[in-house]
Amino acid sequence: MLTALYVMIGLALLLGIVLGYSALKFKVEGDPLVARIDALLPQTQCGQCGYPGCKPYATAIAKGEADINQCPPGGDAGVHALADLLGVEYKPLNAEHGLPKPKSVAVIDENVCIGCTLCIQACPVDAILGAAKHMHTVIASECTGCELCVAPCPVDCISMEPIAESPANWKWRYPVFEIKPERPVQKKSAA
Amino acid sequence: MNAIVNISRLLKGKLAKTGLSSFKGGVHPPQHKLESTTSPIRSVAAPKHLVLPLRQHVGNVSKLQVAVGDHVLKGQLLAKADGQVSAAVHAPTSGVIASIGNQLIPHPSGLPDISITLEADGSDQWIEHQALDYLSMSKPELLDHLREAGVVGLGGATFPSHIKLREDARHPVRTLIINGAECEPYISCDDMLMRERTDEIVRGIEIMRYLLDAEVCAIGIEDNKPEAIQAMREAVAKSAIAIDVIPVPTIYPGGGAKQLIKVITGKEVPSGRLPTEIGVQCFNVATAYSVHRVVNHGEPVISRIVTVTGNVDRPGNYEAPLGISISELVQxxxxxxxxxxxxxxxxxxxxxxxxxxxxxxxxxxxxxxPSAEMFPEPEPALPCIRCTRCADACPVNLQPQELYWFSKSQNLEKAREYKIFDCIECGCCTYVCPSNIPLVQYYRYAKSEIIAQDRAKEAADIARERNEFRLMRIEREKQERAQKHAQKAAGAKAEAGVDSAAEAAKKAAIAAAVERAKAQKAEVVAKNTEEASPRVEAEIAKIEARRAHQPEPPVQPEQAQLFAEQQEAPAASGTGQADGLQPLSKEKQPTEEAK
Known part of the structure; x- marks a missing residue:
């Protein structure tokens, strides 16, 4: 009877020490859920969700403060992915936060630009190059198409241009088959 | 059943005798090669109008080296290779650059791409060029020449050849395989090239072997090309190096690089790896031929052999300058x-x-x-009956029926898991499918979707990194500014402590100056009033009285500013303005009196 008790207490102590040690040794830095949600977001950093970027939105989702359908650039596929990850019901995109648009890049009309640097300060990914009183230009490959630079421009020289399809980014289409009228089938006589 | 076993044993025995291996699957579609092999290669003169896309190879788009209006000579560089994975573009004839812009290119999308349009001047004048003494050159130098000459794999993949010919210390190439199998029906350009330009091909192989330092060198030719095998054997016998001509069994897709490597060496290239990792490198015969033209003649790649066949009067092989219109060639x-x-x-x-x-x-x-008889309208696709004939036919050991399910339901992750990227899109599965399902179309769709997703993911990762860096930078700048301010404040305090005596002296000086000014002001009295006539005195008194009654305050600077602002601000109507002004003047009076 006592032996069994000692064995159980001994085991409990041993396992407690092991668990306590590993809780300190293998402590997870940061919130892994936030990182996983953040990985699913498109990283446009556009703020359409109402948060100042994708990471803050991911944090808000993880805390349960934000809904999963507030990210228009992520589109329907993004909501599905978030619903899968979080094990919640899918819901259609909330139109309050905007509608999905084709992916675009900002283009600065360099003849009109006055070099005020306001767009440079607005760009969340430092994709605009320029200096005060010097012409600015967008590094197209880094631009996420967030449109945050459009509003601050005092001379309205920034426009969003959808990325055109070219042989380099062209995708094979899902196979579809034309339905053609069939030749009239001769009816077999019952006789 | 016994018969099947015996046949397979016989086959195995036969292969064992020839020392060849075989790959799983494959099909035997009708060959249709005879139509285009009855006449020799016909040379096509340069047309008036050539279009040269800058993206003719795998990798970066070439960099333009000419401008509209430039006169160029045959073989002149039009666009140079941009980076390592890229290839140059040259003028196929002499003429003038008519335009540079988007033109339709031969691509399944039917989309235009950046191209150079060259109007030929008809003289077909070569630029100065000469053979290279490659044995006295360093290997990187020779590879640079190949890169500048625009040599790419001419079997269809158009991967820049100089990269494949680079020696890699980690994976030395032991076996160099030259691909003359040409397994696809109708095509006979490699066959005719091997029959007619045999010696040139062998010269090219010698250069490739020199570059790679390969121990073994073999040419694989399908046994449905006896003339080519014969010609190559004769030419190889004259070569200084040992090259094996290996007839391989005719089975589609025996000309796929990995399939040919398996047949000749018996080694399988692992999934997602390159042939060099098992010590093998594989080139098309036409690539060997263009290497020879570049090195031994100094001519860049400006033409290629094209098989034109099917519903034409003169089917055959044409040595066409690059950039000629396909419709012109067909005509x-x-x-x-x-x-x-x-x-x-x-x-x-x-x-x-x-x-x-x-x-x-x-x-x-x-x-x-094509004619209607050659490629009849495909039968409508029927549901998959899970017969797995496609799996038997697949030369890369995939499960095409599974990939079909995943691609059709857009379950892309699963498709990737089932190694859709090992699919060579050979079409064997579509060929054998009894339900006429266009399987390869589904795989192409799934592959390009996955590639697009991966690119988007990559871009998102970069954007995340840049955003995080930006936030970090802003935070750092804020801290730096705060630090600077703190430093400045501390510095000012210290200075104030040191200079308090000087400061006091300064203050005293200012106070003294103010006193002096006041005294001066008091001293000043109007000088011409003492001896004024009574009339003038009366006038002065009257003016004084009026002033006292309606005093006009001397306008002080701050008040003047306020006044101007008041005047500017509402300015809606005349009355409004007056109303706005009224309280101001009223306010001024007491302040003035108080003073």
Whole structure:
């Protein structure tokens, strides 16, 4: 009877020490859920969700403060992915936060630009190059198409241009088959 | 059942005798090669009008080196390779650059791409060029020459050859395989090249072998090309190096690089790896030929052999300058080119050209002009019956029926898990499918979707990194500014402590100056009033009285500013303005009196 008790207490102590040690040794830095949600977001950093970027939105989702359908650039596929990850019901995109648009890049009309640097300060990914009183230009490959630079421009020289399809980014289409009228089938006589 | 076993044993025995291995699967479609091999290669003169796309190879788009209006000579560099994975583009004839812009290219999308349009001047004048003494050159130098000459794999993949010819210390190439199998039906350009330009090909192989330092060198030719095998054997016998000519069994897709490597060496290239990792490198015969032209003649890649076959009067092989319109080439062969009708490549792996008036590029190995009998309308696709004939036919050991399910339901992650990227799109599964399902179309769709997703993911990762860096930078700048301010404040305090005596002296000086000014002001009295006449005195008194009654305050600077602002601000109507002004003047009076 006592032996069994000692064995159980001994085991409990041993396992407690092991668990306590590993809780300190293998402590997870940061919130892994936030990182996983953040990985699913498109990283446009556009703020359409109402948060100042994708990471803050991911944090808000993880805390349960934000809904999963507030990210228009992520589109329907993004909501599905978030619903899968979080094990919640899918819901259609909330139109309050905007509608999905084709992916675009900002283009600065360099003849009109006055070099005020306001767009440079607005760009969340430092994709605009320029200096005060010097012409600015967008590094197209880094631009996420967030449109945050459009509003601050005092001379309205920034426009969003959808990325055109070219042989380099062209995708094979899902196979579809034309339905053609069939030749009239001769009816077999019952006789 | 016994018969099948015996046959397989017999086959195995036969292969064992020839020392060849075999790959799983494959099909035997009708060959249709005889039509285009009855006449020798016909040379095509440069046309008036050539279109040269800058993207004729795998990798970066070439960098333009000419401008509109420039006169260029045959073989002159038009666009140079941009980076390592890229290839140059040269002028196929002499003429003038008419335009640089988007033109339709031979691509399944039917989309235009940046191209150079060259108007030929008809003189076909070569730029100065000379053979290279490659044995006295360093290998990197020779590879640079190949890169500048625009040498790419002419079997259809158009991967820049100088990269494949680079020696890699980690994976030395022991076996160099030259691919003359040409397994796809209808195509015969490699066959004719091997029959007619045999010695040139062997010279090219010698250079490749020198570059790679390969121990073994073999040419694999399918046994349905006895003339080519014969010709190559004779030429190889004269060569200084040992090259084996190996007839391989005719089975589609025996000309796929990995399949040919398996047949000749018995080694399988692992999934997702390169042949060099098992010590093998594989090149097309036409690539060997163009290496020879570059090194021994100094001529860049400006033409290629194109098989034009099918519903034409003169099917055969044409040595066409790059940039010639495909419809022009078809007309030369006595056929009619209609948009959306022509097939570029073979019937198994090729694609329909959305437009016929597109240029011949480095990848154009064959043009098939179809007739209704040749390629009848495909039967409508029926549901998959899970017969797994596709799995038996697949030469890369995939499960095509599973990939079909995943691609159809857009379950892309699963498709990737089932190694969709090992699929070579050979079309064997589609060929054997009893339900006529266009399987390869589904795989192409799934592959390009996955590639697009991966690119988006990559871009998102970069954006995340840049955003995080920006936030970090802003935070750092804020801290730096705060630090600077703190430092400045501390510095000012310290200075104030040190200079308090000087400061006090300064203050005293200012106070003294103010006193002096006041005294001066008091001293000043109007000088001309003492001896004024009573009339003048009365006038002064009157004025004084009026002033006292309606005093006009001397306008002080701050008040003047306030006044101006008040006047500017509402200015809605005359009365409004007056109303706005009234309280101001009223306010001024007491302050003035108080003073």
């Amino acid at each position: 030369l062969a006595g056929g009619e080119a209609e948009d959306g009708d022509l097939v570029m490549g073979g019937p198994m792996m090729g694609f329909n050209l959305p437009a016929a008036d597109v240029p011949v590029v480095k990848a154009t190995n064959c043009i098939i002009v």
